[in-house]
Amino acid sequence: MSKGQEKHQKRVNELLMLGKDLARRAHSKCELCAATGVSLAAYEVPPVPAEPDMDKTLFICAVCSAQIDNPGKMDPHHWHCLNTSVWSTTPVVQVMAVRMLERLVDSEGWAQDLYDQLYLEPEIQAWVENV
Numbered sequence: 001m002s003k004g005q006e007k008h009q010k011r012v013n014e015l016l017m018l019g020k021d022l023a024r025r026a027h028s029k030c031e032l033c034a035a036t037g038v039s040l041a042a043y044e045v046p047p048v049p050a051e052p053d054m055d056k057t058l059f060i061c062a063v064c065s066a067q068i069d070n071p072g073k074m075d076p077h078h079w080h081c082l083n084t085s086v087w088s089t090t091p092v093v094q095v096m097a098v099r100m101l102e103r104l105v106d107s108e109g110w111a112q113d114l115y116d117q118l119y120l121e122p123e124i125q126a127w128v129e130n131v
């Protein structure tokens with residue numbers, strides 16, 4: 001195995017070790033869309049820390065993670081879940097939810113309304129902008 005692959009594998013293993021704690025925090029539901037009965041995986045929210053940190057990691061379904069990574073393939077209908085997740089008391093969930101909402105504000109009326117109601121703590125706002 002190359003050095004790069006080794007490093008990647010180490011990261012994957014460390015994230016797997018967080019899985020149990022993440023599942024407990026998420027109550028086995030996708031932390032963004034609340035999907036149940038689907039497989040959930042750790043998703044590190046940028047900026048990614050040097051060491052894996054569950055406070056910087058989401059536990060989400062494949063539909064959410066695929067659309068986070070492919071803004072061009074976003075299905076606005078799926079993201080009505082943000083009506084709930086932008087109010088999450090788990091900071092990393094709230095940060096990612098707000099970032100996703102920001103992608104929709106220009107095209108979706110409901111997203112604009114929700115965005116207007118949003119009040120973020122200064123440290124959450126700073127994290128949202130720290131991409």
Ligand SMILES: [Zn+2]
Binds near residue numbers: 033035060061063
């Ligand atoms: Zn999801």
